[in-house]
Amino acid sequence: MAILNAAKLKRQKGVTEPAAVYGENGEPLLSVRNVRKSFVSGNQNVEVLKGIEMSIDSGRLTMLRGRSGSGKTTLLNLLGGLDRPTEGGVYFRSRPLHEWSDKQLTIVRRREIGFIFQSFALLPLLTAWENVELALRMAGTPRSEWRARVGSCLELVGLTKRAFHRPFELSGGEQQRVAIAKAIAHKPPLLLADEPTAELDSQMAASIIAVFRDIVEVERMAICMTTHDSTLWEAADVVYQMVDGRIVPE
Ligand SMILES: Nc1ncnc2c1ncn2[C@@H]1O[C@H](COP(=O)(O)OP(=O)(O)OP(=O)(O)O)[C@@H](O)[C@H]1O
Numbered sequence: 626m627a628i629l630n631a632a633k634l635k636r637q638k639g640v641t642e643p644a645a646v647y648g649e650n651g652e653p654l655l656s657v658r659n660v661r662k663s664f665v666s667g668n669q670n671v672e673v674l675k676g677i678e679m680s681i682d683s684g685r686l687t688m689l690r691g692r693s694g695s696g697k698t699t700l701l702n703l704l705g706g707l708d709r710p711t712e713g714g715v716y717f718r719s720r721p722l723h724e725w726s727d728k729q730l731t732i733v734r735r736r737e738i739g740f741i742f743q744s745f746a747l748l749p750l751l752t753a754w755e756n757v758e759l760a761l762r763m764a765g766t767p768r769s770e771w772r773a774r775v776g777s778c779l780e781l782v783g784l785t786k787r788a789f790h791r792p793f794e795l796s797g798g799e800q801q802r803v804a805i806a807k808a809i810a811h812k813p814p815l816l817l818a819d820e821p822t823a824e825l826d827s828q829m830a831a832s833i834i835a836v837f838r839d840i841v842e843v844e845r846m847a848i849c850m851t852t853h854d855s856t857l858w859e860a861a862d863v864v865y866q867m868v869d870g871r872i873v874p875e
Pocket residue numbers: 664665666671673691692693694695696697698699700
């Protein structure tokens with residue numbers, strides 16, 4: 626796919642665009658400091674994350690790669706405040722998510738983070754347009770802004786012509802694009818995606834990654850996604866490889 630090759634070429638030539646950074650001092654949008662996560666399974670304590678250090682910048686597509694069971698989803702859940710680390714810190718826009726109450730985390734997730742999952746999580750009776758509009762309603766965006774924002778999000782994901790179709794009338798790739806439009810509608814600075822291309826064929830997967838590249842470049846959001854698919858890694862600005870709960874050099 627052209628977009629993948631373009632991203633690869635840019636990196637090969639050492640061309641890097643200046644990252645849009647959060648904060649005056651250039652601190653990353655999100656940083657993870659010595660994070661450990663354990664689960665109790667039966668009478669055993671299983672350590673799934675073993676001292677993770679990483680950061681995520683605005684205007685960058687970051688990928689987490691690794692074998693099944695290496696801890697990618699567990700880490701993504703911590704980045705999005707869906708769970709808390711056993712040790713260490715997760716700082717989002719310099720605020721310590723790991724110290725926040727459930728109520729505070731719910732608010733930050735609703736307003737400042739977009740989530741995309743493997744299954745597309747669309748409401749089946751609503752059209753693509755109404756699904757995206759619902760996200761704005763949930764985020765408390767003023768009604769007067771809905772029309773323009775829904776239109777521009779559907780345009781960004783290339784679905785203007787399909788705006789009034791319901792999910793069952795759309796292909797898997799198109800449904801995932803509606804899910805992306807829904808996740809970015811309220812302009813969250815951070816978009817997290819867990820295996821967003823797992824249910825798609827390789828062509829549709831590449832088209833989703835092309836949409837992600839547009840989002841980081843046009844909207845300057847940060848996207849962090851997990852993937853097994855080695856053909857997609859070259860489209861990333863940053864790739865973290867996970868092995869057995871640790872980030873290891875590629
Ligand atoms: N709530 C939990 N309780 C006990 N063990 C858990 C829990 N969540 C995850 N694990 C274990 O942590 C390990 C890492 O799981 P995780 O889902 O993060 O891996 P992954 O890299 O995302 O894998 P996949 O690519 O298959 O989704 C697995 O061995 C899993 O069984």
